[in-house]
Amino acid sequence: MINFQKSSIIFGKKVTQESKDAVKVSLGIDKEGGEGTYLGLPECFSGSKVQLLSFIREKLQGRMQGWFTKSLSPGGKETLMKSVAMSLPVYAMSCFRLPKDTCKRITSAMIESWWSNEKDKRKIPWVAWKTLCRQKDLGGLGFRDIGQFNQAL
Incomplete structure (x- = not known):
């Protein structure tokens, strides 16, 4: 069952307006999409x-710098x-290879x-991040390297 009020169509740049109108009429869907998100990712790249x-x-910074994180122990x-x-x-x-900058x-x-x-107050990093990314039995905390994790996915 298709909900036509929630459905939208995404067209490429080279599709003419006449073709767009014909497809919309034949499918019964009026909205053009592409600006929203689906499962947390942008619909169109x-x-x-x-x-x-x-x-x-x-989003990560917002969640990691909430009021409650100030009172957490290192384990927390x-x-x-x-x-x-x-x-x-x-x-x-898992969907995309993230750019190195990201x-x-x-x-x-x-x-x-x-x-x-x-927030906006820096402290001295006493231990290198690569050391913290090691497994716990090798002296690290078991954090994952984002680049390598992305490659694995």
Whole structure:
């Protein structure tokens, strides 16, 4: 069963208006789409992938810098980062190969939230991020390298 009020059609740039109108009439769908999101990702990918996928970093920063993160212990922060920061971009990474700049920005947001308790206030990172990305039995905390994780997906 198709809900025609919720359905929309996406056309390419080279499709003429007459063809668009004919397809809309034959299918019974009036709306043209492409501007919204589906399963958290933009419906249409046009232009820069870096700009389109920048919402991941913004969403990540919003969730990692909430009022409650200031009162978390390091163990609580680790759990929060693994459950939110590591899982938030998984669907996008399973669909697309993220640009290196986007991976760097996501990693930067994770580093910032790990070492800092307040927004726009930086602290000294006492341990390199690559060390924290090692397995726990090798002296790390088990965080995933976003670039490598994206490659694996």
